[in-house]
Amino acid sequence: MLIVQKFGGSSVANAERIRNVAGIIAENYSFGHDMVVVLSAQGDTTDELLDKAAELNAAPSQRELDMLLATGEQQSIALMAMCLEAMGLPAVSLTGWQAGIRTNADHGLARIRRVDPERLRRELDKKQIVLVAGFQGVNKFDDYTTLGRGGSDTTAVALAAALHADRCQIFTDVEGVYTADPRKVPGARKLEEITYDEMLELASMGAQVLMNRSVQMAKRYGVELEVLSSLVRAPGTKVKEVTRTMEEMKITGIAKDENVARLTAADVADKPGVAFRLLHTLSKAGVNVDMIIQANGKDGANDISFVVAQDHAGKAYDALMARRDAIGFDHISMDENIAKVSVVGAGMMSSSNIAAEVFEAFSDEHINIQMITTSEIKISCVIDAASADRAVKAIHRRLFETA
């Protein structure tokens, strides 16, 4: 069996953690498996390097940042190889380019174009444990690129796809995907399985277990993922196309996203195309709009409200104000004191009463819903931030903890 494993920065933060991970790798290798292991930079390495950069240049070029940051993962793989060597195991470390990871030229947020797996195959044929630097590749000029947030997960999925791995295990500091944040909701349950689409919705909604890019790539190439803990030996959560439990379990999880802001363009002119011009302006400014609602204001004028990531709120505001007259509105008001609570589940499409139960839970708690969007597998509600944890608990109780 060929297994791809990925361990994040906290899993390799110091010598003790590295030895712990080496133990997991060694155990799997001892079963006769072919092992490819993707590692992130140790703990705070990336932040330390960014601090050094900031001392010299407030806005360094992304090419040189990639050159600098790529050293973090390179150190991790070399150290892990040494640790495995000390245990008497054959190990070889490979940087992104050595492992054949070719990307586009979008420094800092590069996309993997292809994986040339020859070197990887050659090392596996020699029964070497292959340690690959996550988060990085090279573009067609042979310049270092990095893949952006969650990049090491993406590396692992890309390698699993290129090598037709039998398993792709993403080790993190949580034990798997839960029905809700277990630190906040005591009754939260670990899911045995979840579909790619559910995982995508949960990830978009603020559940930080896996980044969307890696789940999308896993879905596209049919790579079955497993999310599990590097510290607790327990089965994790499998992420796959169709889950066994899909029919029985209507809901897989409840997530809360506090990185949201609502902007309202007030007194929008009553003429066609305003919403289009507004969205077009935001799109050109690189702002993704998540929810949008058009409401009748007083005096027959309209308001258009929409939700964006909080760290894009200022950019959105500036872009719209610069084109105020062309778009046609009076002013913009902004509210960052909101949260988005989402209920996700592939079983929702076959059951109409989930939405009713969710709204009733809000109502019982006297929480006012400001905006609602739904998809086939998701209901999202914007509420005031202070009520968010209470809302998640109430919905969780109603949907998971009864019966």
Added chain:
Amino acid sequence: MLIVQKFGGSSVANAERIRNVAGIIAENYSFGHDMVVVLSAQGDTTDELLDKAAELNAAPSQRELDMLLATGEQQSIALMAMCLEAMGLPAVSLTGWQAGIRTNADHGLARIRRVDPERLRRELDKKQIVLVAGFQGVNKFDDYTTLGRGGSDTTAVALAAALHADRCQIFTDVEGVYTADPRKVPGARKLEEITYDEMLELASMGAQVLMNRSVQMAKRYGVELEVLSSLVRAPGTKVKEVTRTMEEMKITGIAKDENVARLTAADVADKPGVAFRLLHTLSKAGVNVDMIIQANGKDGANDISFVVAQDHAGKAYDALMARRDAIGFDHISMDENIAKVSVVGAGMMSSSNIAAEVFEAFSDEHINIQMITTSEIKISCVIDAASADRAVKAIHRRLFETA
């Protein structure tokens, strides 16, 4: 004019030092020169990485050590590029493999096989300041290799040779090559020029300004070197084939080497080939013998004394004792409490009285000479370690400070 500059680890140890070096580079670039700059790892980076490695493996493979250590120079070049960018200058950093530095597979002590200068040429054509990671390359398997001590100097010389650079400047923390160690000998003078051969002798004798490998390579490819300080703006010392002052100045420098040990094989059998077997044994053990002397012991038996680097003394002892009967001696005695004082100068060959002056200086100071070797441009004497500084001062006074 194409200039290759090299800055060592202390010259880029922190943000302030990096800015200082960037100033030197910027000044040369502003004169219209093409600039290739080789950097070492920052200050203590290499030691910190070695500490991390030691926590995991007391004897890690050299391949993985090279993988780990190569990150240090990569960080330096990225940081320097950012600093130059902040000054509004076009800069691009290249790791060893990106700069086309191909080595043999001797990890940790690799030799440069060739430099493929295409990428370097391309960047120079774009008027980029090119920052190259010193000390590293890749072998034919595309694995990272490091060049061993003084490796960054070797990188600089190799690039200067491959690019037919007009100048190759080695910036260090001293202002040049001196007639003696200026911290120990107040009258020591900075040399304007020195020949490759003189530099080689001085370097072998413990003057740590340039490593032999880089000087040998510079001599072979006719690369004129300049050694100068990154902190003090002053002309340094030029290292070249023939110096203008060669005729006038008989002696270029006096050096002291304390990393030496004398071993004596006592009561060597009085039969042919003993010295050969002894040297052959040492050579097979990887021990370089520097000086050797055969003396009549008591009772007609012979002693053979020789000098090795102090960190090879134990290895030499073990290798000889393991073959004691085959070689034919009674026992080995060892003395690490010695030093080698050397007088170097290309003018020495045309002047017979230098040796006499040196010996007289020792005699005046009542210092006993234990061993002597001479070459056309060098006289080396082994004396007890405690007298070494006094000996250097006395010789310096006699040869440089009179008249």
